[in-house]
Amino acid sequence: MITQVQTDIAGQKFQVLENDTFLRACFRQATDYTPVWLMRQAGRYLPEYCATRAQAGSFMGLATNVDFATEVTLQPLARYKLDAAILFSDILTVPDAMGLGLTFTQGEGPRFAKSVRDEAAVAELGVPDMNKLRYVFDSVSSIRRALNGRVPLIGFSGSPWTLACYMVEGAGSDDYRHVKSLMYSRPDLMHKILSINADSVALYLNEQIRAGAQAVMIFDSWGGVLADGAFQEFSMAYTARVLSQLDRSYAGAQIPRIVFTKGGGLWLKEMGGFDCDVLGLDWTMNLARARELVGGAVGGPGKALQGNIDPNVLFSSPLQIAEQVRRVLNSFGAPHTDTTQCGPTHIFNLGHGISQHTPPEHVSALVDTVHEHSRKMRSL
Amino acid sequence: MITQVQTDIAGQKFQVLENDTFLRACFRQATDYTPVWLMRQAGRYLPEYCATRAQAGSFMGLATNVDFATEVTLQPLARYKLDAAILFSDILTVPDAMGLGLTFTQGEGPRFAKSVRDEAAVAELGVPDMNKLRYVFDSVSSIRRALNGRVPLIGFSGSPWTLACYMVEGAGSDDYRHVKSLMYSRPDLMHKILSINADSVALYLNEQIRAGAQAVMIFDSWGGVLADGAFQEFSMAYTARVLSQLDRSYAGAQIPRIVFTKGGGLWLKEMGGFDCDVLGLDWTMNLARARELVGGAVGGPGKALQGNIDPNVLFSSPLQIAEQVRRVLNSFGAPHTDTTQCGPTHIFNLGHGISQHTPPEHVSALVDTVHEHSRKMRSL
Numbered sequence: 001m002i003t004q005v006q007t008d009i010a011g012q013k014f015q016v017l018e019n020d021t022f023l024r025a026c027f028r029q030a031t032d033y034t035p036v037w038l039m040r041q042a043g044r045y046l047p048e049y050c051a052t053r054a055q056a057g058s059f060m061g062l063a064t065n066v067d068f069a070t071e072v073t074l075q076p077l078a079r080y081k082l083d084a085a086i087l088f089s090d091i092l093t094v095p096d097a098m099g100l101g102l103t104f105t106q107g108e109g110p111r112f113a114k115s116v117r118d119e120a121a122v123a124e125l126g127v128p129d130m131n132k133l134r135y136v137f138d139s140v141s142s143i144r145r146a147l148n149g150r151v152p153l154i155g156f157s158g159s160p161w162t163l164a165c166y167m168v169e170g171a172g173s174d175d176y177r178h179v180k181s182l183m184y185s186r187p188d189l190m191h192k193i194l195s196i197n198a199d200s201v202a203l204y205l206n207e208q209i210r211a212g213a214q215a216v217m218i219f220d221s222w223g224g225v226l227a228d229g230a231f232q233e234f235s236m237a238y239t240a241r242v243l244s245q246l247d248r249s250y251a252g253a254q255i256p257r258i259v260f261t262k263g264g265g266l267w268l269k270e271m272g273g274f275d276c277d278v279l280g281l282d283w284t285m286n287l288a289r290a291r292e293l294v295g296g297a298v299g300g301p302g303k304a305l306q307g308n309i310d311p312n313v314l315f316s317s318p319l320q321i322a323e324q325v326r327r328v329l330n331s332f333g334a335p336h337t338d339t340t341q342c343g344p345t346h347i348f349n350l351g352h353g354i355s356q357h358t359p360p361e362h363v364s365a366l367v368d369t370v371h372e373h374s375r376k377m378r379s380l
Numbered sequence: 381m382i383t384q385v386q387t388d389i390a391g392q393k394f395q396v397l398e399n400d401t402f403l404r405a406c407f408r409q410a411t412d413y414t415p416v417w418l419m420r421q422a423g424r425y426l427p428e429y430c431a432t433r434a435q436a437g438s439f440m441g442l443a444t445n446v447d448f449a450t451e452v453t454l455q456p457l458a459r460y461k462l463d464a465a466i467l468f469s470d471i472l473t474v475p476d477a478m479g480l481g482l483t484f485t486q487g488e489g490p491r492f493a494k495s496v497r498d499e500a501a502v503a504e505l506g507v508p509d510m511n512k513l514r515y516v517f518d519s520v521s522s523i524r525r526a527l528n529g530r531v532p533l534i535g536f537s538g539s540p541w542t543l544a545c546y547m548v549e550g551a552g553s554d555d556y557r558h559v560k561s562l563m564y565s566r567p568d569l570m571h572k573i574l575s576i577n578a579d580s581v582a583l584y585l586n587e588q589i590r591a592g593a594q595a596v597m598i599f600d601s602w603g604g605v606l607a608d609g610a611f612q613e614f615s616m617a618y619t620a621r622v623l624s625q626l627d628r629s630y631a632g633a634q635i636p637r638i639v640f641t642k643g644g645g646l647w648l649k650e651m652g653g654f655d656c657d658v659l660g661l662d663w664t665m666n667l668a669r670a671r672e673l674v675g676g677a678v679g680g681p682g683k684a685l686q687g688n689i690d691p692n693v694l695f696s697s698p699l700q701i702a703e704q705v706r707r708v709l710n711s712f713g714a715p716h717t718d719t720t721q722c723g724p725t726h727i728f729n730l731g732h733g734i735s736q737h738t739p740p741e742h743v744s745a746l747v748d749t750v751h752e753h754s755r756k757m758r759s760l
Contacts, residue, residue, distance in 0.1 A: 174554075177735060180692035184700060227663035227690040227731070229707065266645045266664055283607035284646055310607040312560035320564060327609065351607070355555060 015149025022084040023152050026256035026277050028304050028342035034374035035083035040353030041076040042088045048075050059104035063089050069139040070146050080367045084151050091158030091219050094200050095167050097128035115170030122189045127200045130207050137211035144212030155213030157204050159220035160197035160238035176225050198238040202245035209250045217258040224263015243275045269293045281307035283351035287332040298336045298343035306347040314358045318365035325369040334377045395529025402464040403532050406636035406657050408684050408722035414754035415463035420733030421456040422468045428455050439484035443469050449519040450526050460747045464531050471538030471599050474580050475547045477508035495550030502569045507580045510587050517591040524592030535593030537584050539600035540577035540618035556605050578618040582625035589630045597638040604643015623655045649673045661687035663731030667712040671724055678716045678723035686727040694738045698745035705749040714757045
């Protein structure tokens with residue numbers, strides 16, 4: 001149904017997709033089983049990732065090197081029967097390209113050399129030259145070639161609001177005091193930052209699409225820290241501004257757009273109005289209720305749903321993991337099986353990134369149970 | 381209507397309440413204005429608090445000394461026209477009394493000397509001797525006497541789940557990996573911890589009531605980190621177990637019971653089934669929607685609602701604070717004014733504790749605007 005996804009892009013010959021289950025589920029098409037991938041699936045829980053990172057010297061050394069980025073993106077696919085790959089990169093590459101100076105300190109996460117807290121700092125901000133992000137687009141093309149049609153490749157960025165959180169705080173935060181102070185006391189400056197971020201993210205994702213990304217995802221990791229009202233004004237509106245500028249197809253291939261808002265369950269119905277294909281959910285949301293709110297009916301409009309098992313489930317035994325996976329699949333219920341029209345579909349994922357402390361062998365129990373149990377659910 | 385709240389308790393003569401607006405709102409009775417108090421209103425943002433804490437030497441030195449605890453509880457009432465006082469203490473006193481050894485390190489928050497992560501550690505746990513918490517009950521009586529009927533005194537505890545988070549992690553956490561690992565891999569042990577916690581918290585709150593607390597509040601600060609399903613099984617069920625054991629009145633006074641779950645908005649309708657009087661809300665919840673879900677109609681059952689402005693609003697200017705306060709009051713809408721029966725009521729509060737960085741003079745803008753604007757809303 002969506003075989004045109006696998007044609008030439010930007011003059012490069014890409015292999016025809018062997019497994020398009022993920023893309024079909026994104027477009028709410030019937031699939032034989034529920035596809036699965038994991039946020040941060042290429043990461044520190046894998047010893048082979050740690051070995052590559054050690055070679056690279058630093059996180060940014062890893063992320064900016066095309067060969068390393070390609071290598072680590074493919075590592076989890078060698079271990080697990082995942083249905084999609086996701087570009088190895090960071091959500092904060094765009095503000096780094098704006099000149100804020102991104103570094104990662106061991107155990108402390110991302111940090112910017114400059115933070116944006118006053119009128120003068122905001123005045124200096126602008127949409128960055130996309131050539132500064134060439135390393136990302138080169139990685140996308142390299143990974144796409146290395147995948148050789150095995151599974152689709154997802155590109156991504158942080159949302160305008162989530163980028164602003166880090167740009168204003170200068171790092172992660174537990175109270176978002178600085179970014180919220182600016183938002184409440186100088187909403188004009190916050191809107192200016194968010195406008196620049198939205199236009200930058202749209203350009204950035206479109207370049208990833210031209211480089212070979214077969215789906216794009218916007219991570220609103222910190223949307224959930226906002227108050228009702230502020231979320232709509234400072235997060236949703238700018239995610240919508242990104243979506244309105246995204247290419248819906250490239251070189252004959254339709255490109256699904258995924259929006260994930262951590263802690264955004266209370267606004268799910270409103271997010272059902274996004275011009276996107278898939279909504280990602282964290283573990284606090286009941287999937288049956290989400291399906292009812294935005295999943296749509298067979299033949300009607302709606303969003304595919306992605307998520308949402310608690311990553312901490314992976315610390316229990318393989319048998320217990322399988323039980324929790326079945327519980328999450330069952331809470332969504334049987335996806336539709338009508339091959340003539342669209343309907344509710346589920347893409348299995350974690351509700352947030354996988355923990356660095358996860359035993360790698362436990363991930364197989366999750367992935368295999370998703371495939372086995374979701375096939376059974378369709379045959380009942 | 382509830383003047384019997386202000387009679388003798390435990391042989392002590394307490395002054396008749398001058399301001400029972402908060403208690404009346406808890407019981408969904410009509411009031412002339414919306415009462416307001418602030419979570420962590422006695423705290424580090426007040427220079428007089430910092431001075432007393434310096435005298436006490438440490439947080440626990442402050443909390444365990446009846447005179448100091450009384451002094452700091454009353455400090456915010458000297459500055460602001462607050463409608464309730466809340467016992468100065470910590471949510472973790474109960475596990476401290478179980479022998480886990482609570483300390484507070486500057487800038488890092490609470491830490492237990494022992495953490496509870498295996499069968500042996502769980503086997504050692506038990507409901508603590510309430511005499512070990514005598515300092516809390518003595519503080520309650522002392523504060524009640526010092527208040528001299530000015531406003532009611534709220535007692536409190538952490539919820540069974542929130543206590544368990546700290547008991548298993550040994551401190552705060554950003555991923556709750558240890559407590560969730562135990563929960564997913566050894567649910568039997570987790571249920572045992574939670575049963576002990578629930579019975580301990582119920583005894584503890586009942587003792588606070590006997591000592592003079594005129595309302596009690598259960599803080600489920602970490603309920604919102606749980607997955608749907610797990611929240612109901614590991615948090616809600618044990619909060620309900622506490623509520624079922626609480627004294628509903630003491631010495632002729634009805635004692636309202638408040639449950640606050642940070643990040644619990646998605647489960648608000650289910651929490652409407654709690655045997656309590658008030659539900660506390662954080663800033664992510666739309667108050668109009670909350671009122672519709674659980675606020676009830678005039679003459680019908682329902683919960684009073686408490687909350688929910690983002691504490692970071694207090695970093696903007698007094699004029700901006702006033703605007704945001706009006707916005708929150710308006711989102712709830714006009715409370716009922718029928719003096720012959722119960723109906724929807726709102727108790728103004730923050731959606732979480734006040735930040736230590738708050739400019740103290742900004743708090744007046746919040747408190748005064750709540751009173752002024754909520755009187756106006758009733759006269760429209």
